[in-house]
Amino acid sequence: MYSRTYKTLVSIPPLLWVGVFLLLPYALMFAHSFWAVHEGVLVHQWNLHNYATLFSKPVYVEVLLRTMRIAASVTLCSLLLGYPLAYYLSFHAGARKELLYQLVIVPLWVSYLVRGYAWKTILGSEGVLNGFLQYLHVTHEPVAFLLYSPFAVVLMLTHIYTPFVFLPIYAALEHIPRPLVEASHDLGAGAAQTFLRVILPLSIPGLLAGATFAFVLSLGDFLAPLLVGGASGTMIANVVQSLFGAALDWPLGAAISVCILLVIISLLFLTERLEKRWSFK
Amino acid sequence: MNSSAASSAETASPAGGVLLEVRGVAKNFGARNVLKNIGESGSGKTTLLRLVAGFEQPTAGEIWMSGERLDTLPPYKRRVNTVFQHYALFPHLSVHENVAYGLRVKKTSATEIGGRVDEALRMVKMQEFADSQPSKLSGGQQQRVALARALVNRPLLLLLDEPLSALDANLRKQMQSELKALQRELGITFLFVTHDQEEAMALSDRIALLRNGSLEQVASPREIYAHPATAYTAQFIGQTNLLRGEIIDSTARCGTLQWPSEGPSGPAIFSLRPEAIRFASDDVTPHGTARFRASLEQQFFSGASELLEVNCGGSQLLRVRISARGPLSGEHEFVFSIADAIRVQE
Numbered sequence: 001m002y003s004r005t006y007k008t009l010v011s012i013p014p015l016l017w018v019g020v021f022l023l024l025p026y027a028l029m030f031a032h033s034f035w036a037v038h039e040g041v042l043v044h045q046w047n048l049h050n051y052a053t054l055f056s057k058p059v060y061v062e063v064l065l066r067t068m069r070i071a072a073s074v075t076l077c078s079l080l081l082g083y084p085l086a087y088y089l090s091f092h093a094g095a096r097k098e099l100l101y102q103l104v105i106v107p108l109w110v111s112y113l114v115r116g117y118a119w120k121t122i123l124g125s126e127g128v129l130n131g132f133l134q135y136l137h138v139t140h141e142p143v144a145f146l147l148y149s150p151f152a153v154v155l156m157l158t159h160i161y162t163p164f165v166f167l168p169i170y171a172a173l174e175h176i177p178r179p180l181v182e183a184s185h186d187l188g189a190g191a192a193q194t195f196l197r198v199i200l201p202l203s204i205p206g207l208l209a210g211a212t213f214a215f216v217l218s219l220g221d222f223l224a225p226l227l228v229g230g231a232s233g234t235m236i237a238n239v240v241q242s243l244f245g246a247a248l249d250w251p252l253g254a255a256i257s258v259c260i261l262l263v264i265i266s267l268l269f270l271t272e273r274l275e276k277r278w279s280f281k
Numbered sequence: 282m283n284s285s286a287a288s289s290a291e292t293a294s295p296a297g298g299v300l301l302e303v304r305g306v307a308k309n310f311g312a313r314n315v316l317k318n319i320g321e322s323g324s325g326k327t328t329l330l331r332l333v334a335g336f337e338q339p340t341a342g343e344i345w346m347s348g349e350r351l352d353t354l355p356p357y358k359r360r361v362n363t364v365f366q367h368y369a370l371f372p373h374l375s376v377h378e379n380v381a382y383g384l385r386v387k388k389t390s391a392t393e394i395g396g397r398v399d400e401a402l403r404m405v406k407m408q409e410f411a412d413s414q415p416s417k418l419s420g421g422q423q424q425r426v427a428l429a430r431a432l433v434n435r436p437l438l439l440l441l442d443e444p445l446s447a448l449d450a451n452l453r454k455q456m457q458s459e460l461k462a463l464q465r466e467l468g469i470t471f472l473f474v475t476h477d478q479e480e481a482m483a484l485s486d487r488i489a490l491l492r493n494g495s496l497e498q499v500a501s502p503r504e505i506y507a508h509p510a511t512a513y514t515a516q517f518i519g520q521t522n523l524l525r526g527e528i529i530d531s532t533a534r535c536g537t538l539q540w541p542s543e544g545p546s547g548p549a550i551f552s553l554r555p556e557a558i559r560f561a562s563d564d565v566t567p568h569g570t571a572r573f574r575a576s577l578e579q580q581f582f583s584g585a586s587e588l589l590e591v592n593c594g595g596s597q598l599l600r601v602r603i604s605a606r607g608p609l610s611g612e613h614e615f616v617f618s619i620a621d622a623i624r625v626q627e
């Protein structure tokens with residue numbers, strides 16, 4: 001057994017870290033959201049003005065809704081890509097399993113920024129894709145909607161977050177005892193029934209974890225819209241960034257951040273509950 | 282599994298049982314009622330079971346069950362159900378849903394499912410646990426649910442993969458007796474894999490002993506015990522004394538022991554069960570028995586009986602099982618019936 005002093009001593013550094021770099025900034029953000037700006041100067045005057053602005057100006061609500069739409073699309077797309085991939089690797093890849101697993105992981109080593117620029121190169125009007133389409137005479141002029149659109153943002157974020165969705169699903173599938181699959185076949189269920197009745201229900205915690213990753217990470221993303229989103233693909237993080245930067249309206253930026261934080265916290269709470277509901281020992 | 286194992290046919294048609302033939306994959310054997318498939322670990326017994334269930338594909342050969350070829354069917358089309366070693370109950374389904382699984386995937390009507398599941402659960406005395414989650418059950422209870430889940434489908438053949446190995450000794454004895462009663466009641470052929478020869482002896486109508494992927498012997502427990510074909514079988518099923526020697530001029534000579542033998546001359550191995558040897562009662566050696574003198578080396582008391590290790594000269598040790606009679610020492614005269622010295626193959 002460890003002594004009380006020892007326990008206290010080892011817990012101080014992490015507590016200090018969490019306090020200084022997590023709780024304090026959140027507290028500051030929270031406080032800022034109730035303060036105001038007068039002629040470019042921050043005044044420590046408690047009010048709800050920022051929240052009123054936030055919900056009365058359609059532009060903020062609109063961007064917030066678009067952000068959630070984009071995040072939901074990214075979640076859906078990366079689930080549709082990540083789940084079959086994880087299923088294939090876990091159940092049917094055989095000897096190639098390790099190699100394929102590494103191939104899924106390798107893109108995570110490449111800088112986010114590099115991958116973003118790669119999409120710019122592919123989707124741009126002078127880009128690879130447009131060049132190819134014109135070469136095939138599918139179009140005569142560059143297709144404009146490819147780049148600088150919500151579509152481009154969803155595409156890029158899906159590319160980036162699919163491995164994050166893949167990993168927890170793969171882990172969940174790997175943890176399904178194989179005798180359960182055999183038992184299902186033994187009891188007369190073919191591949192499809194076995195998937196729907198045994199594999200899918202038992203992989204739900206991984207699926208939820210993956211979906212949460214994709215949604216939460218997309219919700220707070222500001223690089224993808226910056227690189228490939230254009231005006232129509234602006235997301236809430238870009239608004240926050242501009243409020244803290246050029247607009248110098250920290251309180252409003254903080255109020256938006258608090259809203260996003262609340263959305264994320266309630267989402268995490270919900271998925272946590274659901275994951276517990278679907279966990280079996 | 283040694284797929285090149287020779288195939289000597291055991292095709293005697295079983296009365297009211299399932300004929301299981303594993304051609305070329307291993308030797309053929311007929312299955313009737315409880316066929317126990319036993320062998321050492323690595324002997325291929327679980328592989329054989331998985332081949333019959335369809336979880337593994339034979340590299341060569343064919344598997345037939347009562348005139349139907351099995352190895353070309355996917356597992357879900359075989360009229361075979363399995364009780365897995367660690368039960369493999371679905372953790373996300375209740376006991377009732379677990380048992381109903383096989384009927385549900387076959388689109389059985391809800392009323393029929395209800396009735397048959399209740400019946401199966403009653404059969405294994407688990408009806409009061411119908412709504413429990415499997416994780417809340419003890420090993421023995423999970424075992425019963427696994428049994429009900431398999432039997433509710435009314436298979437022609439029930440495969441059991443060391444189903445009792447995860448239970449403690451008392452529960453195992455109890456489940457053995459329940460399994461046997463259940464089999465008698467249902468009349469379904471059980472193919473039961475175990476490494477425990479006592480369990481095999483106690484439960485089965487026929488034993489198939491596997492060694493390195495091929496069948497060593499198929500016979501009833503009494504037959505296999507009384508007439509082991511090989512030295513391996515004799516040692517694996519029960520305890521025995523293996524006497525290596527030779528037959529010359531109609532006399533078997535194994536160390537200091539010798540007795541008249543009809544067999545052809547040449548090297549020979551005999552299996553002599555410890556309980557076949559007893560103390561010589563008087564000075565007369567009855568016809569058909571052999572007598573020898575040996576000194577006591579060790580005595581192991583085990584309740585109703587005791588096992589003696591005796592030295593009959595030339596450092597040849599024999600094991601003798603007698604009914605308990607208190608501490609012994611010194612030299613004694615022993616006798617055994619010549620008919621009990623079974624000549625076995627290497």
